[in-house]
Amino acid sequence: MPAFILEARNLVKKYGDIIAVNDVSFTIEEGEVFGLLGPNGAGKSTTIAMLSGLFPPTSGSAAICGLDIVRDLAKVKQVIGVVPQELALYPTLSGRENVRFFGELYGLRGKTLSARVDEVIGYVGMSERANDRVQTYSGGMKRRINLAAGLVNQPRLLFLDEPTVGVDPQSRNHIFESVERLNRERGMSILYTTHYMEEAERLCHRVGIIDRGKLIALDTPRRLIESLGGGIIQLGLAAADEAVRAAVEALPAVRFATFVAAEEGAEGKAILKIEASHGNEALLQVLHYCNATDVDILSLDLLEPNLETVFLNLTGKSLRD
Amino acid sequence: MLRQIWALTRKEIKVAAEYRGQWLLVFLTPLIFIAVMGATFGATGAPTVAVYLVNEDEGRLGRQIVSALRDEPTLALEMLDSRAEADRRVGAGQRMAAIVIPAGLSAAVLTDAGGVVEVIVDPAREQSAGIVLGQVQAATAPMLIDAEVERAVRTVFNTAPETFGFTDEDLASLGVDLEAVAKFLAAAINGVVSSQVQDAIDDPLVRIDLRPASDAAPRQAPTVFDYLVPGYSVFFAFFLMGLMAETIYEERVGGALRRIFSLPIRRVPFLLGKALPYSLIAMLQVVSVFAASTLLFDYDLGSAPLALILLIVATGLAVGGLGILVSVLVRSEGQANSVPTLLTLVMAAVSGALFPSIQAPGLAQITPHYWAVQGFLTITALRGDLADVLPNLAALLAIALATFTIAVWRFRHV
Numbered sequence: 001m002p003a004f005i006l007e008a009r010n011l012v013k014k015y016g017d018i019i020a021v022n023d024v025s026f027t028i029e030e031g032e033v034f035g036l037l038g039p040n041g042a043g044k045s046t047t048i049a050m051l052s053g054l055f056p057p058t059s060g061s062a063a064i065c066g067l068d069i070v071r072d073l074a075k076v077k078q079v080i081g082v083v084p085q086e087l088a089l090y091p092t093l094s095g096r097e098n099v100r101f102f103g104e105l106y107g108l109r110g111k112t113l114s115a116r117v118d119e120v121i122g123y124v125g126m127s128e129r130a131n132d133r134v135q136t137y138s139g140g141m142k143r144r145i146n147l148a149a150g151l152v153n154q155p156r157l158l159f160l161d162e163p164t165v166g167v168d169p170q171s172r173n174h175i176f177e178s179v180e181r182l183n184r185e186r187g188m189s190i191l192y193t194t195h196y197m198e199e200a201e202r203l204c205h206r207v208g209i210i211d212r213g214k215l216i217a218l219d220t221p222r223r224l225i226e227s228l229g230g231g232i233i234q235l236g237l238a239a240a241d242e243a244v245r246a247a248v249e250a251l252p253a254v255r256f257a258t259f260v261a262a263e264e265g266a267e268g269k270a271i272l273k274i275e276a277s278h279g280n281e282a283l284l285q286v287l288h289y290c291n292a293t294d295v296d297i298l299s300l301d302l303l304e305p306n307l308e309t310v311f312l313n314l315t316g317k318s319l320r321d
Numbered sequence: 322m323l324r325q326i327w328a329l330t331r332k333e334i335k336v337a338a339e340y341r342g343q344w345l346l347v348f349l350t351p352l353i354f355i356a357v358m359g360a361t362f363g364a365t366g367a368p369t370v371a372v373y374l375v376n377e378d379e380g381r382l383g384r385q386i387v388s389a390l391r392d393e394p395t396l397a398l399e400m401l402d403s404r405a406e407a408d409r410r411v412g413a414g415q416r417m418a419a420i421v422i423p424a425g426l427s428a429a430v431l432t433d434a435g436g437v438v439e440v441i442v443d444p445a446r447e448q449s450a451g452i453v454l455g456q457v458q459a460a461t462a463p464m465l466i467d468a469e470v471e472r473a474v475r476t477v478f479n480t481a482p483e484t485f486g487f488t489d490e491d492l493a494s495l496g497v498d499l500e501a502v503a504k505f506l507a508a509a510i511n512g513v514v515s516s517q518v519q520d521a522i523d524d525p526l527v528r529i530d531l532r533p534a535s536d537a538a539p540r541q542a543p544t545v546f547d548y549l550v551p552g553y554s555v556f557f558a559f560f561l562m563g564l565m566a567e568t569i570y571e572e573r574v575g576g577a578l579r580r581i582f583s584l585p586i587r588r589v590p591f592l593l594g595k596a597l598p599y600s601l602i603a604m605l606q607v608v609s610v611f612a613a614s615t616l617l618f619d620y621d622l623g624s625a626p627l628a629l630i631l632l633i634v635a636t637g638l639a640v641g642g643l644g645i646l647v648s649v650l651v652r653s654e655g656q657a658n659s660v661p662t663l664l665t666l667v668m669a670a671v672s673g674a675l676f677p678s679i680q681a682p683g684l685a686q687i688t689p690h691y692w693a694v695q696g697f698l699t700i701t702a703l704r705g706d707l708a709d710v711l712p713n714l715a716a717l718l719a720i721a722l723a724t725f726t727i728a729v730w731r732f733r734h735v
Contacts, residue, residue, distance in 0.1 A: 052583040054734070074585050082583035088578025090332065092339040097332075105584045106329035149580070159583075 005030045005157050005189045006051070010060035013046050013213075019205060020046040022213035023060070028157070028191060033183050035204030036193040038308060044193035045085055045211040048159045051191070064157055078106075081155030085162040087142045088149075091135035095126055095145040098134060103152040121150040123181070125174050140171020144299055147178060158182070165198060167245075173312045179203055191297045197307035207307065211315050221307060228305045228313060229255055230279035234264075236299030240270035244295055248274055251289060253282035269298050275313065279305075322590045329594020330601075336568060337598065343564050347602070351553040351610045352617065358549050360620060370452055371397040373407045373419035380427020386438065389460040390420065396456055408441050417446040418453040441733035544702075546618045549696030552674040554610040555690050557635060558603040559668065562644035562661035565599050569648040570657040573734075592645055592728055600641030607633045623700040628707040631694045639689035642721035645688040646728040692716040 006028040013021040020213045021043045026036040036044045050057045051064065054074045067076045089098045096117060103113050121130045124144040134142060143163060150158060160179065164172045180203065182188040194200055200207045201221045209217040209224070217224060230253070237244065240259045240274045249257040256275040262268075275284030283302060290297055332596035337343075374390060390396060398417070399409045407419035415493035427558040440457060442450040462505045562685045581591065611633075614620035622629060647664060651657045669675050672690035685691040698711030 016338075048581070054579055054582055077583065077585040080583070082580060084576045084580050086579070088580035089575035090336055091576065092336055094331070097335065101328060101332045102580070102584065105325055105581065105586055107324060107585075109324065 004028060006034075006062065006064050006191065008047075008051065008060070008062040009225065011047065011050060011057050011062060012059040013043075013050055014058045018215050021050070021057075024210070024213070024215045025060075025102075026208050026215060026218055029046060029191055030156075030189055031183065031187045032205045033179065033190045033192060033203050035200040035207040036191065037195065037197060037200045037208050037311065038193075038210035038230070039195050042195075042210045044210060045161055046213075047210075048082070048161050048193060052080055052083045052159055053077055061085055078153070079156045081150040081153055081158045083147050083158070083160045085152035085165065086198055087146055089142060089146060090274055092133060094131050094133055095137070095141075095148070096121060096130040098145060099130075099149050102149045106153040107153070116152055118152070118237040120151040122146075123151065124148045124178055138168060138171070140167040143167050144174060146180075147175060151182070155188070157189045157191065160190060162195070164194070164196065180279050194226070200307055205309060209307075209311055211311075216314050217310065219271055221269060222306060224310045225305045228275065228309055230276035230282060231305040232301075232303040232309050232313060233274040233276055233279075233283055234299075234301040234303065235274065235286065235290075235297055237270045237272055238296050238298060239280075240272075241295075244293075245272060247293070248272065248286060251282065251285040253278045253285050273313075325590045326551070326594040326597065329591065329599045330469075333568065333595060334600040334602070337564060337602070340564055340567075341559070342374075346560055347557050347606050348609055350559040352554045352555075352613055355546065355549045355610075355614060355618065359545055359554075370456070371416055372453055373401045373410060373416050373715060374398045375401050375404050375407045375421045376421060376426040377404065378422045378426040379424070381428060382427040382436075383422045384613065386422055386461050390457070391575035393456055396453075404439075404441075411441050413445050414443055414445065417443045418450055420453070420457055423589060430561070446661050456522035481656070481714075490632075505692050546614065546620050547698060547702035550611060550614045550618065550620050551694045551701070554607045555693045555697075556665070556669040556674045557610075558606050558640050559643070559665045559690070560662070561599045561603055561606075561640055562647050562665060563658070565595065565644040565647040566651050566657040566661045569595065570651060570654060574654075577735045588729055588732055588734075591734075592649075592725065592732060596641035596645040596647070596728075599644055602637075603640035604633050621701055622637040622660065623702075623704055625700050625704075625706040628705070628710050629697075629700050630699065631714055632693065632710055632717075635714050635721070636689070636693040637694065638721035639717045639724075643689060646724040646731075649728045649732045685714075689717055689720045692720075 004027040008027070008117055009025050011021055011024045012019065022182075024043070024047060026034070036047065038044055049055060051062055051069060053069060053076060056070050064076050064117075065079050067079075069076050090101070093101070097119060100113065101116055102158075108116060116128075121127055124147050126141060126144050126148065131139065131142060134145060137145065141165075147160070147163060150160075163175055163179075166177065178197070179190060179192070183190060190203075192199070192203055196308050204221060206219060207224060208215050210228050219227075245257050245259060248254055253276055254274055255277045260271050260273045262271050274282065274286060279302065287297075288296070303312070358471075372388065376387050378384075381515060390398060401410070401419070404419075404423070405420045407421060411419045412418060419441040421441060423439060426438070438457060438648070439463060440450065440453055442453075519724040569578075611620065611622060615622060647661050648657075651660050668688045668690055672685045672688040672694065674690040674694050692713045696710040696717075699709050699713070704710075
């Protein structure tokens with residue numbers, strides 16, 4: 001039994017001059033929910049596509065259950081389940097027919113197939129509507145059947161690629177609960193990609209933050225958030241005065257201060273990003289300093305510490321950019 | 322692998338079943354076309370030509386020609402009273418031609434000058450006038466021969482007796498009633514010559530025999546349905562290519578292809594599972610149209626059922642092979658909607674599936690339509706057997722295999 005259910009080493013995927021995935025390495029332990037957090041186009045889906053054998057990496061390697069994803073691809077596909085970002089379902093077939101079809105492609109048949117189909121449909125809470133055509137489902141119900149189709153072969157490692165895009169709150173909650181139950185009750189390992197930090201914080205044991213094809217941080221959500229200390233304060237000032245920055249950074253409750261580019265629509269304003277070791281204390285010290293030195297504050301944002309703030313701190317942009 | 326192919330096949334049939342408009346096109350439209358085209362061209366195999374007929378001759382020959390033309394099955398006649406009216410109507414494009422038997426034709430053919438049967442032709446369709454001309458010549462030939470004989474006999478009896486070494490006195494001394502002899506001989510010679518001419522027509526010294534191209538002679542002349550039924554069945558079966566291209570394109574953009582290829586399945590079983598259902602549907606379509614045609618159009622399926630079944634199977638496989646190749650090559654919705662239809666129309670026109678061709682096959686031989694339609698014709702109208710259609714079977718299977726192989730080579734699932 002390998003120590004890790006997935007080991008990715010220096011994965012690279014290039015399309016001509018474009019590098020979609022750039023030297024990405026990470027591991028997933030057996031029974032772990034691992035999140036890849038990043039904005040659209042960061043390289044999350046390309047990483048999953050390589051790991052699930054849709055196309056080989058340009059360079060680098062990966063092993064799933066100790067099996068090489070290029071050399072042992074057929075065996076790898078038997079132990080993984082893939083829930084793609086797209087609703088990869090046939091709308092004129094029923095939910096049950098869709099799940100059954102994918103089960104048949106795994107080689108399941110007879111009573112085993114029927115039992116497995118019933119089981120996974122029940123798991124995602126779609127038993128009552130299973131015989132209706134997919135085209136009559138809400139977006140959330142389609143997502144749940146999409147998830148069921150990825151579970152029909154009882155995979156050891158499940159790839160969930162943005163499973164909650166376009167989903168109503170009720171179905172989103174149902175998907176969360178399904179993921180948690182799969183992990184808790186069956187010990188299923190899951191690679192979960194998302195650009196919603198709330199999902200990553202709630203579901204993932206560890207999170208890799210990915211941007212422009214590169215993995216820029218990897219740890220538990222708690223440690224990633226703690227790395228921010230007491231949060232972020234963003235001050236809008238009239239000018240990027242280096243003396244002001246240095247003075248703010250020297251305050252006891254401030255760890256780091258730097259000028260960043262202003263957001264669209266706030267041109268003409270200098271944004272001083274202040275990383276605090278203690279949020280409230282830092283805020284008081286900064287306000288006191290500005291008041292005492294007659295520094296005009298044009299705007300003030302206090303960002304609570306979370307993965308969104310971590311991403312902002314690492315990349316200077318929002319996850320939804 | 323077989324289980325995967327079967328799963329894909331069943332799924333594809335279920336998905337395809339929702340495209341009801343396509344089924345109408347593939348199953349019902351061929352029958353409608355066959356019925357319409359059959360009615361247009363008539364069921365005898367030769368097209369029926371509608372023409373006007375004007376008989377201004379009051380003599381026996383005019384009546385005989387009218388009668389003969391009426392017996393000609395490929396002519397649909399409408400009688401008009403005057404040449405002027407016929408000329409006006411043909412000029413207006415109401416008929417492609419008018420046959421005019423002029424006044425005094427019966428008398429004129431007995432003179433050295435002879436007579437003229439006129440065919441007035443629509444200038445816009447002058448190239449087709451040969452059909453009418455040939456039919457008029459065929460219909461009038463026996464009457465014109467009679468007239469020719471009668472004119473010759475009359476010429477002889479109008480010749481002076483001295484020409485034959487007699488004088489009027491010689492004939493009078495023998496007590497011959499010249500008038501009576503003239504009548505008797507005229508009738509006898511007329512009868513003999515007519516008989517000889519008719520014999521010459523029936524049993525000429527130089528005969529032109531029409532023989533079938535092989536020993537497998539048809540029991541009867543092919544009807545227009547012998548061409549239309551296989552032609553339009555095959556033509557419309559290839560419209561399935563459009564449906565194939567559409568479903569694969571939707572799977573590509575909808576992410577189903579990505580999901581399927583994250584499963585343990587390879588390209589060959591996947592493409593077989595995509596092509597096979599449409600091959601089966603094409604076979605079912607040909608069987609349905611043939612079966613309906615036997616009931617509706619008295620279409621004769623021939624006497625080689627095994628050859629017929631194999632040809633239907635090979636045709637279906639060719640539809641599947643070519644269809645999957647086209648589906649693999651199209652990369653946009655626009656292409657998926659237009660390329661298969663365009664290809665279907667062009668191949669049908671080139672192959673002669675739409676209209677029986679009198680030209681050398683040439684380019685037609687690269688189309689599966691040609692081999693399929695010619696094969697069905699051989700089995701049905703020409704009463705051929707399995708050996709006669711082996712080249713057709715080989716060509717169709719080769720096309721199916723070649724196109725499928727290229728499709729496997731060119732297929733990209735992402």
